Amino acid sequence: MRPAVLTGEHYITGDEACAEGAMAAGCMFFGGYPITPATEVAEHMSVRLPEVGGTFIQMEDEIAAMASIIGASWAGQKSMTSTSGPGFSLMMENIGLAVCTETPCVVVNVQRAGPSTGLPTMGAQGDMMQARWGSHGHYEIIALSPSSGQEIFNQTITAFNLSEKYRVPVLLMTDEVIGHMSEKVVIPNASEIRTISRPKPKGRKDRFKLYQPAENGVAPMPSAGDGYKIHVTGLTHDERGYPVMTVEAQAEMTDRIVRKIRDNRHDIIMTDSYNLEDAEIILVSYGISARTSLAAMHMARSSGMKVGFLKLNTIWPFAEEKIAELAQRARAFITVEINYGQIHLEVMRSATGRADCHLVGHAGGTVITPEQVMAKIKEIY
């Protein structure tokens, strides 16, 4: 029997690193469904979870997989599912349910090229806007995007922590390339891994209100069986959780689930900066394309061009203030992503016309090369 944290150096795929990250974060339930290129996450969890007394269930489809992790979360367990494009689409209604009921859970999307069945075995980054707006209604959500096996491991833990802290589904947007690529992943000692669990309610059980927010805007969350009388519903509800069909209740509830993310954005948004101080052109990227961009930046610097790179680790909520600030001094942004311009639109929005915004992207199926980014840099430098 192996422990939850496999301290040591490993040579594993990104999908396996994701599963190990979940184990290290304290995930005890995985509801899965096979889909290329995310299947290996589920396969690995089916072996690992029984070793620590956790539960792996293969569900009958992605709708059920997403629903099952909501149930497991209300039963008090840290829960996760993994999928790719078509399954992500099927999960959307229940992702909205998790948002509305403020249910902590982690959804991994190992992106492949779409639309529809697309290129199941080939990577893309085309689901970024779906991650933001895929479920109906107006809400805020957290999405992260790692760019290597090590980052997948680290960010899976971060995803659980943010999810537990803010009671919101966190979407881990990886892609086929890093999901299937084998790399060195270092797993630290268990004592060095910081994990967060959802705030639990205290005080009198008969006066408990399910959605009465604490100071940071997030309400403590009891589990089924804790003795609290709770009403969990996807209908618009008041602080007690009871359905209320009024304009006021709708405004109050929506405001709460939006504000708890927006007001805490500085805690949630993570970026890495490379050579931004004197940069005239700034590359903006995430996921596998971040590695392309970093290489392109070094190429540009070695030929004397003042190019910097902003790596987005958190995609949603978007780092709009950071972009707005950089737009004051940089001449242009180049967003590098494997789609026809999704985060590119966000960069444009955030730059508010103060800097030119360009895109290096394509429809998916392979990575973007540093040379393609270089060509764009040369074109506009």
Place this chain on the structure above:
Amino acid sequence: METPNVYAYKLITRKEYFSPGHRACQGCAEVLAVRLVSKALGRDTIVASATGCMEIVSSPIPFTNWRVPWIHVAFENAAAVASGVEAGIKVLMRKGRIPKKKINFIAMAGDGGTSDIGVQALSGALERGHDFTYICYDNEAYMNTGIQRSSSTPFGAATTTSPAGSVVPGQVTWKKNMPEIAAAHNIPYVATACPSYPIDLIEKIKKAARTKGPAYVHILSVCPTGWRMPPEHAIKAGRLAVETGIFPLYEVDKGRYRLTVKVENLRPVGDYLKMQGRFRHLDEGMIEVIQKRVDKEYKKLIKKME
């Protein structure tokens, strides 16, 4: 006609509507079943095919094995798309846009696409009573994504998401009985088949296609890759599934049950289980558990024929 228990090849058309050159694994009995089904249906056929092995091996451009109109749909909706095709063609015929003639509307999916993600669409189509035939090619796991369990995976089988280890002994649930679920919709025709019995299979597909209203045919399709066995044993495995009573070949014709391949004395299930790597970890005790279950289910089925 009574099904002869021999391969009377002269009774089968030489015409191929599913052409050679597909990309299925060596020894794939599922693709053999597709070929036999295509022969039984002939050219006036439209096929809606869910995501799965048969889609992948038969359709990558510039190649296709389909000599009939064929549409690839999403994983969960073969029956729903076939419903639309059937209803649409009916309108075209009614309005005189295309000549009125018998067309076989076929929905096909694997066991995952049928008994897991596709069961809702299937149930809806059976309930609405579309004039179509649904064919489940059951290789007892998600083979296309690399051998994950489905609800059609038999008890005890090791897959990549029901791995056999010290805690979990492989698949812990019993195979979902899809033919019975289809029959519970009171549709006019339900049958089980296996390409190890080609004439029986062809007769059933022809009957299903002739049937006015929905028909459901469940075909056990041996997968040497996923079942961990030599490809040359695929046909033998199919025969043993029938001869052990694990997968009886029968039909439910307007509610009347009939065994189409009668087995005088059932063989012990071990004969079937022991030839497959996916059951390698089973001890005699587990085999006995499976034997009891098979005996019970077989008796239940026979009782329905009385």
